[in-house]
Amino acid sequence: MVDLQALVFDVDGTLADTEKDGHRVAFNRAFRDAGLAWDWSVSLYGSLLKVAGGKERIRYYLDAFEPSFHRPDDLEGLIAALHQKKTHYYIEMLKQGAIPLRPGVRRLLTQARECGLRLAIATTTTASNVSALLRHSLSVDAEDWFEVIAAGDMVAAKKPAPDIYLLAMKELGLTPENCMAFEDSEQGVRAVLASGLKALVVTVNDYTRDQDLSGGALVLDQLGEADNPCRVIKGDLQGATMLGVPELRRLHNRVYGIEHSTV
Ligand code: XBP
Ligand code: MG
Numbered sequence: 001m002v003d004l005q006a007l008v009f010d011v012d013g014t015l016a017d018t019e020k021d022g023h024r025v026a027f028n029r030a031f032r033d034a035g036l037a038w039d040w041s042v043s044l045y046g047s048l049l050k051v052a053g054g055k056e057r058i059r060y061y062l063d064a065f066e067p068s069f070h071r072p073d074d075l076e077g078l079i080a081a082l083h084q085k086k087t088h089y090y091i092e093m094l095k096q097g098a099i100p101l102r103p104g105v106r107r108l109l110t111q112a113r114e115c116g117l118r119l120a121i122a123t124t125t126t127a128s129n130v131s132a133l134l135r136h137s138l139s140v141d142a143e144d145w146f147e148v149i150a151a152g153d154m155v156a157a158k159k160p161a162p163d164i165y166l167l168a169m170k171e172l173g174l175t176p177e178n179c180m181a182f183e184d185s186e187q188g189v190r191a192v193l194a195s196g197l198k199a200l201v202v203t204v205n206d207y208t209r210d211q212d213l214s215g216g217a218l219v220l221d222q223l224g225e226a227d228n229p230c231r232v233i234k235g236d237l238q239g240a241t242m243l244g245v246p247e248l249r250r251l252h253n254r255v256y257g258i259e260h261s262t263v
Helices: 019-033 042-048 054-065 075-095 105-114 127-138 163-172 186-194 245-255
Strands: 006-009 118-123 148-151 179-183 200-203 218-220 232-234
Touching: 006 163, 019 042, 019 054, 019 075, 042 054, 054 075, 075 127, 105 118, 105 127, 105 245, 118 163, 127 148, 148 163, 163 179, 163 186, 179 186, 179 245, 186 200
Parallel strands: 006 118, 006 179, 118 148, 179 200, 200 218
Antiparallel strands: 218 232
16 A cells, blocks of 8 residues: 655755764864875865765775875775774764754654654664764654664665665565655665655755755755745645645655545
């Protein structure tokens, strides 16, 4: 049956703006600690973001920007150690409450729980980063809000491969028709659509607003709050100024061609 039962959220860029002032800064600290003169500027990091996954991103940076870097025999080990240090610094930042949720995220998650919608995460980032963000930026018990947290190396192929969404849906025991996804980037949009999930909400950010996000059924600048209305970039919110569960149900019905919404 085609009914909406679960919401599946990306993390970085979607739940919170983590990249520019979070992950990027933590990468640079790890490089400095290791005595490496690598510095990922805000604009360079924008181009590195086309590769999902921190370890994969470091490898891509070496190939594309540091051709003369002397590669040790155990390059994998070096990358893993840098990434571990980076994760440490990133989690320290989260513990200090340095990275707030985006507008409307807490409101929508709270309302979804009250309405009996199931919640899941499908992200490329490391699982411990998700735990720390949820705990320190949402609520101490927020990990329990999510039935499934599919993250990082739990799958071999990261976004834009569909694997992390397929894993999340498998663990939920649901088909794509029962789910709605939330993303911020082209890589994420491609992963969602390749998984067969069609009901997709995209909230853009500074790094992603010029990407091809046309696969989203609804594209917004953010989810909106009562005092901070959202702007519709693609789709129709029928005059609503923030995205709530009734709007999600209407969108889901529209995506699946169900004309007579009971909502
Ligand atoms: C997030 C990522 C991640 C983070 C860093 O993409 O690509 O790599 O930038 O996290 P998405 P790690 O939002 O599409 O999941 O360093 O833990 O990989
Ligand atoms: Mg993202």
